Amino acid sequence: MVATEASMKEVSLLIEENVRPFLETYKDIDVIGQFYGEFLRYTGGDKKGLGIVLTPRHITEIFVKMARVGLNDTVLDTCCGTGGFLIAALAEMDAKAGNNETLREDIRAHRLVGVEQQPQMFALAASNMILRGDGKANLFQGSCFESETINKLRTPDTEKFARPSIGLINPPFSQQGEGLHELDFVLNLLDILRPGGRAVVVLPMSCAIEPHIARSTLLEKHTLLASISLPNDVFHPVGVITCALVFEAHQPHNDAPGQTWFGAWKNDNFIKLKKKGRVDARGTWPDIRDAWLKAFHERKEIPGQSILKTVTAQDEWLAEAYLETDYTSLTEADFARVVREFAIFDTVIATEAAPGSPGEE
Known part of the structure; x- marks a missing residue:
């Protein structure tokens, strides 16, 4: 027992001396998630059987900016894993709060909400938030489909947090069982959000192509604002091809005043380096990110990159199905x-x- 207490004390001191100062400088980095990813590499497993695919940092960052996370928002991740999206949202809110300590405390106490079913992942998420000074993290351990959890999120104790206005999720992929399709997680998230809330979700490309009953239910209740094809190897070394779908909650798709925006964000200019994975070795990501965000927020139609289209549940929700070839760039x-x-x-x-x-x- 003494040895265990001594070991825990030693680990705590190491974290205090080496991790906390790092977090003060790099507030948007999911340190626990980075460690977990390295751990999986060395143990020879990627946990695909559990559907665990951690979202890269630059993707969590751009999703937060796509959702326009602000100081009055409550951000929800119903499949929070190690808390990557919550950390990105926290960094964005902190930047907008500046040196206002009252706002920064409000963010940590009331503006970030997460749900995680896997006990180990939940512990990692809680550790991640505690490291960032969030001693009152609104984290729930359990399934996001449990009625008790849904009720707490939809009609929460206002002293703790308001009904979420923004949802950011990367749901488990390829789960077995009734009601565990990736789109079922999206429906669950959107039903929890307040009317007019925004959700940005990562999904396998198949969800944008293959027929599924949830697609019709989604558009009966909510609006598909945008669909974006992500780089093919963004989740390297897991070989899943993904897209991002953007929804407005509780606004039927047929009543939407505009068309759906489709974008092809296939080249983030990251390269794969040995022992480092995909990295922005050339330092070009900030410019690419800003250009993509400008096109998205302004709903620009750019030949070969983005287009506006009216779609239904029976159509493909995929940019490549509608983009025209851009011949102007040919030489x-x-x-x-x-x-x-x-x-x-x-x-x-x-x-x-x-x-x-x-x-x-």
Whole structure:
């Protein structure tokens, strides 16, 4: 027992000396999530069986900015994992609060709400928030589908937090069982949000393409504001292709005054480096992020990148299905390259087809 207490004290001191000062400088980094990701690498498991795919930091950051998280919002993540989205929202709110300590305390006490079913992940999320001075984190351990939890979130104790206005989730992928489809998690989140609330969710690309009864239910109750195709390897080394869907809660899609905005954000210019994963090695992400956000918020139509379209539950919710090819960026060098490639291909085919060539039957 003494040895255990001594070990815990030693760990606590190490955290106080090495982790807390780091958090004061880098407030938006999910330290626990980073550690957890490294732990999975060295244990040889990615937990895909549990559907756990941690959201990269730059994705949590841009989602918070897409949702326009403000000081009057209450942010909810019903599948919070290690708390990555809540940490990104906290950083955004802190930046807007500046040095106003009253506002900063209000953010930590009343503006961040999370639900996590896995006990281990819940402990990591709680640790993450405590490290950021959030001793009153509104975190719930259990399923977001439990009626008791839903009631607490929809009609909360106003002394603790208001009904959430913004939802940010990366739900478990490929879960088995009735009512555990990724879109069921989206429906659950939107039903909890207050009317007019905004949700930004990460989903497998299949959710934007394949038929599912939840798609009709979603649009009967809520509005699909936008669909964005994310970089193919954004969740490297897990090979899932993803998209982001943006909804307005409790506003039927057919009553929406505008069309759905579709964007293709396929190149974030991150590169894969050994032992580091995907990183912004060239330092170009801030400019790319700002350009994407400008197009999204202004609902710009950019050839080859974004388009406005009227869609139903039966249509594909995918930018690539509607984007037109942008020919304005083509150059003479592009044309010459394609001609060379075709000439080489044609030569190879002709050689293989010649009499007596290798492989001839």
